[in-house]
Amino acid sequence: MSDTLSRHPVLSALRGALPEGAVRAAGPGHLEEPRGRFHGHALALVLPSCTREVAETVRIAGAAGVPVVPYGGGTGLVGGQIVPDGPAPLLISLERMNRLRAVYRAENVLICEAGTTLQDVQDAASAHGLLFPLALASQGSCRIGGNLATNAGGVNVLRYGNARDLCLGLEAVLPDGSIWNGLKRLRKDNTGYDLRNLLIGSEGTLGVITAASLRLFPRPRSEAAGFVAVDSPAAALDLLALARDDLGEGITAFELVARQSFDFLSETLPDLRQPFGDTPPDWAVLIDVGLHGAQDAGAALTVLLERAMAAGLVRDGVLSGCEAQRAAFWATREQIPEANRRIGSISSHDVSLPLGALPDFIERARAAVEALGQFRVNCFGHLGDGNLHYNVFPPKGEQRDRYAAASDRVRRTVHDLVDAMGGSVSAEHGIGRLKVADLERYGDPAKLAAMRAIKAALDPRGIMNPGAVLRQGVPSA
Amino acid sequence: MSDTLSRHPVLSALRGALPEGAVRAAGPGHLEEPRGRFHGHALALVLPSCTREVAETVRIAGAAGVPVVPYGGGTGLVGGQIVPDGPAPLLISLERMNRLRAVYRAENVLICEAGTTLQDVQDAASAHGLLFPLALASQGSCRIGGNLATNAGGVNVLRYGNARDLCLGLEAVLPDGSIWNGLKRLRKDNTGYDLRNLLIGSEGTLGVITAASLRLFPRPRSEAAGFVAVDSPAAALDLLALARDDLGEGITAFELVARQSFDFLSETLPDLRQPFGDTPPDWAVLIDVGLHGAQDAGAALTVLLERAMAAGLVRDGVLSGCEAQRAAFWATREQIPEANRRIGSISSHDVSLPLGALPDFIERARAAVEALGQFRVNCFGHLGDGNLHYNVFPPKGEQRDRYAAASDRVRRTVHDLVDAMGGSVSAEHGIGRLKVADLERYGDPAKLAAMRAIKAALDPRGIMNPGAVLRQGVPSA
Numbered sequence: 001m002s003d004t005l006s007r008h009p010v011l012s013a014l015r016g017a018l019p020e021g022a023v024r025a026a027g028p029g030h031l032e033e034p035r036g037r038f039h040g041h042a043l044a045l046v047l048p049s050c051t052r053e054v055a056e057t058v059r060i061a062g063a064a065g066v067p068v069v070p071y072g073g074g075t076g077l078v079g080g081q082i083v084p085d086g087p088a089p090l091l092i093s094l095e096r097m098n099r100l101r102a103v104y105r106a107e108n109v110l111i112c113e114a115g116t117t118l119q120d121v122q123d124a125a126s127a128h129g130l131l132f133p134l135a136l137a138s139q140g141s142c143r144i145g146g147n148l149a150t151n152a153g154g155v156n157v158l159r160y161g162n163a164r165d166l167c168l169g170l171e172a173v174l175p176d177g178s179i180w181n182g183l184k185r186l187r188k189d190n191t192g193y194d195l196r197n198l199l200i201g202s203e204g205t206l207g208v209i210t211a212a213s214l215r216l217f218p219r220p221r222s223e224a225a226g227f228v229a230v231d232s233p234a235a236a237l238d239l240l241a242l243a244r245d246d247l248g249e250g251i252t253a254f255e256l257v258a259r260q261s262f263d264f265l266s267e268t269l270p271d272l273r274q275p276f277g278d279t280p281p282d283w284a285v286l287i288d289v290g291l292h293g294a295q296d297a298g299a300a301l302t303v304l305l306e307r308a309m310a311a312g313l314v315r316d317g318v319l320s321g322c323e324a325q326r327a328a329f330w331a332t333r334e335q336i337p338e339a340n341r342r343i344g345s346i347s348s349h350d351v352s353l354p355l356g357a358l359p360d361f362i363e364r365a366r367a368a369v370e371a372l373g374q375f376r377v378n379c380f381g382h383l384g385d386g387n388l389h390y391n392v393f394p395p396k397g398e399q400r401d402r403y404a405a406a407s408d409r410v411r412r413t414v415h416d417l418v419d420a421m422g423g424s425v426s427a428e429h430g431i432g433r434l435k436v437a438d439l440e441r442y443g444d445p446a447k448l449a450a451m452r453a454i455k456a457a458l459d460p461r462g463i464m465n466p467g468a469v470l471r472q473g474v475p476s477a
Numbered sequence: 478m479s480d481t482l483s484r485h486p487v488l489s490a491l492r493g494a495l496p497e498g499a500v501r502a503a504g505p506g507h508l509e510e511p512r513g514r515f516h517g518h519a520l521a522l523v524l525p526s527c528t529r530e531v532a533e534t535v536r537i538a539g540a541a542g543v544p545v546v547p548y549g550g551g552t553g554l555v556g557g558q559i560v561p562d563g564p565a566p567l568l569i570s571l572e573r574m575n576r577l578r579a580v581y582r583a584e585n586v587l588i589c590e591a592g593t594t595l596q597d598v599q600d601a602a603s604a605h606g607l608l609f610p611l612a613l614a615s616q617g618s619c620r621i622g623g624n625l626a627t628n629a630g631g632v633n634v635l636r637y638g639n640a641r642d643l644c645l646g647l648e649a650v651l652p653d654g655s656i657w658n659g660l661k662r663l664r665k666d667n668t669g670y671d672l673r674n675l676l677i678g679s680e681g682t683l684g685v686i687t688a689a690s691l692r693l694f695p696r697p698r699s700e701a702a703g704f705v706a707v708d709s710p711a712a713a714l715d716l717l718a719l720a721r722d723d724l725g726e727g728i729t730a731f732e733l734v735a736r737q738s739f740d741f742l743s744e745t746l747p748d749l750r751q752p753f754g755d756t757p758p759d760w761a762v763l764i765d766v767g768l769h770g771a772q773d774a775g776a777a778l779t780v781l782l783e784r785a786m787a788a789g790l791v792r793d794g795v796l797s798g799c800e801a802q803r804a805a806f807w808a809t810r811e812q813i814p815e816a817n818r819r820i821g822s823i824s825s826h827d828v829s830l831p832l833g834a835l836p837d838f839i840e841r842a843r844a845a846v847e848a849l850g851q852f853r854v855n856c857f858g859h860l861g862d863g864n865l866h867y868n869v870f871p872p873k874g875e876q877r878d879r880y881a882a883a884s885d886r887v888r889r890t891v892h893d894l895v896d897a898m899g900g901s902v903s904a905e906h907g908i909g910r911l912k913v914a915d916l917e918r919y920g921d922p923a924k925l926a927a928m929r930a931i932k933a934a935l936d937p938r939g940i941m942n943p944g945a946v947l948r949q950g951v952p953s954a
Contacts, residue, residue, distance in 0.1 A: 184901065190627065293780075424663050
């Protein structure tokens with residue numbers, strides 16, 4: 001294996017400092033992302049098995065001026081884990097650091113290492129009768145360190161918040177190789193600057209997260225889902241307001257699905273049983289309810305939807321009679337990205353808008369994209385969070401390759417509109433390398449200057465995931 | 478008025494740049510905190526009426542090398558707003574910036590300026606049928622900018638989180654005088670480093686918060702409270718677990734009250750009608766429930782407490798039959814700090830512990846304090862958040878003045894124990910100037926070095942509230 005490694009002196013230093021087998025050649029799996037859109041290079045793959053070894057790696061890399069890239073499950077969609085050019089980095093994969101360190105059942109707290117997969121975190125919580133609510137399509141392979149580094153979102157944010165809201169404390173290796181022991185299990189801790197939230201969402205540019213203290217929740221005793229047809233996104237928002245007024249925090253998820261989603265599913269996954277069969281509505285909402293105590297979620301959802309029908313907000317719908325049906329509703333929702341992948345988008349956008357601006361955005365974005373060509377738009381996502389996955393596809397029967405040239409125009413059109421309406425061009429996927437120019441274009445100048453100053457202060461040699469989030473070589477403010 | 482002002486050249490520059498009357502002599506009200514424990518000095522009080530004027534003030538101060546201290550309601554308990562020595566600062570009071578900029582009812586969002594009092598924010602939410610859940614004893618006079626700068630806590634954190642959890646976006650003047658326009662109304666926004674959370678809790682040392690975008694919530698339709706006697710803090714925690722399992726997020730507050738609290742209330746406020754009359758229990762819990770939809774909070778609380786009694790967790794208790802009684806329960810809880818003030822503590826501690834460690838901490842702290850002398854301990858607070866106000870008083874019949882010498886020993890004893898048990902020596906009040914040495918003693922060295930580097934990077938001239946949180950003159954790492 002070592003013969004495929006370069007003879008860079010940093011590698012012999014690392015081999016001397018780390019156990020046998022901890023320094024390897026990076027295989028193709030680590031050098032491209034799942035959709036094949038980004039390809040990178042690496043000096044080597046480093047596999048530390050404890051925090052001290054991560055710190056050692058960062059110190060050695062820093063002394064040699066070699067970049068390091070923290071690597072989780074490799075599922076990120078914005079190229080944050082892939083270095084396409086410049087000096088070849090060391091990929092520090094956390095995959096060996098996947099130990100559950102402790103579960104504090106009475107405290108609703110779990111501490112695990114950064115390489116633990118999200119699924120394993122969920123399962124560990126379940127084994128104690130508790131819930132870790134972060135839930136994503138890639139949960140089987142993404143790792144909690146990556147979820148935190150990118151402040152991952154997913155389907156339960158409405159009720160439980162983003163990854164940052166689920167984290168009480170961190171252990172991390174900072175760019176100078178020091179170890180921050182911040183694995184607190186405290187709900188309140190006002191001792192100085194919020195380094196935890198600074199690292200969360202910094203996409204590996206300010207340090208390597210090595211372990212986390214996570215919040216767990218009592219598992220709702222009764223759960224039910226409904227898939228309902230609504231006239232418009234505006235009606236969907238009215239339904240959300242009614243639902244929150246009726247059930248408060250009991251609304252776990254509130255997802256918008258466009259007719260285009262159902263059509264793509266029929267086209268690419270014909271065996272999937274869809275909730276509306278052959279006659280999908282223009283707009284649908286998947287609403288998920290989880291209640292505590294003696295309450296019956298199905299009954300509560302029935303009452304809510306009767307009220308919503310009486311108010312003219314809901315046209316039609318199906319309620320999950322059993323857990324298998326609820327799972328089937330979710331399977332429909334969760335297969336949409338796969339259907340999109342098979343159709344092949346020209347440009348995909350992970351955007352958020354102020355809730356009240358969403359209906360207007362959907363209308364104006366449609367008109368703006370139509371003005372560019374006869375594209376198909378699949379607009380779906382986490383409506384309750386104001387987060388849409390707004391994906392643009394070639395006309396029916398055509399391949400995306402023919403439209404590569406249109407991609408930039410589409411993207412600029414959508415992002416300009418999002419920005420003009422007070423939204424964000426990265427709701428839950430992060431900046432990575434894909435959106436560095438977007439951040440420069442749409443980001444607040446004072447905030448960008450502060451970010452550059454913080455980056456230069458904490459990582460003066462610029463070794464931590466250089467080129468992600470912030471362009472390299474921009475002088476600090 | 479100007480004759481009481483010094484002739485410092487920065488003052489003429491400010492008078493030239495700001496409207497008539499915006500630069501004044503600071504009165505005694507701005508130079509000491511409510512309990513009279515900190516006294517400070519100031520070059521002048523500056524009263525900007527818009528963000529541009531704040532920026533202008535910071536720029537002029539920065540050019541002259543004069544410190545600035547952002548000043549909210551002046552209710553902070555750790556001296557963060559009071560500069561006792563060193564160069565006299567400009568106090569930038571936000572009191573004129575108290576405009577409600579917008580309420581987005583359908584989005585559950587409110588935007589207001591930093592000088593708005595917490596009570597006015599609550600009232601504005603109420604006027605729209607919504608809830609802003611941050612609630613503190615000083616809500617009539619504290620201002621939202623100060624609440625955010627100190628990441629205030631209060632009684633509803635269990636359900637709704639700290640001030641940081643209630644903030645979607647900020648507008649702030651950074652130490653270089655630039656304005657960060659970050660008043661987003663988004664639930665998800667992963668565009669770069671989390672500057673919002675960095676400013677929140679930085680106690681005015683990284684910038685001046687000038688406006689905030691705040692989260693509102695549907696108001697629970699049915700609310701009820703219970704004041705119940707429990708055998709021990711451990712039983713109180715078991716009750717909390719049962720309550721959360723039964724009512725989930727419906728538990729709004731869960732406060733621990735010690736027998737000493739009731740005794741101090743009887744002694745200092747004999748007219749207050751107490752829930753347990755003349756026979757208070759050793760430990761009591763005030764539990765507050767708010768439910769949505771058609772649920773009856775009183776009925777749900779009754780069922781919960783019957784289960785808790787059957788399980789031997791609750792001995793005795795009273796339920797609020799009406800809103801007036803619920804208010805009376807809360808009045809009892811909220812008068813405890815006033816009773817403490819009248820008795821006069823030797824040392825007060827705002828600490829948090831991992832939930833599971835609380836009973837053991839209470840036991841061990843009692844023994845440790847008893848070993849120092851015959852002190853009385855009043856231990857009460859936000860049990861659901863693991864946050865105790867652990868206050869130590871002289872023996873009955875004696876005044877605190879005689880025990881001034883013991884204060885440091887008591888404080889060190891309590892804080893050493895908190896630290897050894899994985900807790901925090903500042904749960905919700907912040908560091909200010911009172912706890913700078915504590916932060917140095919108990920803080921993680923890597924985190925402290927990162928904090929100093931961030932401070933030096935964002936405020937290289939050290940003009941923003943110097944000496945708060947971080948000691949002045951410590952070289953950055």
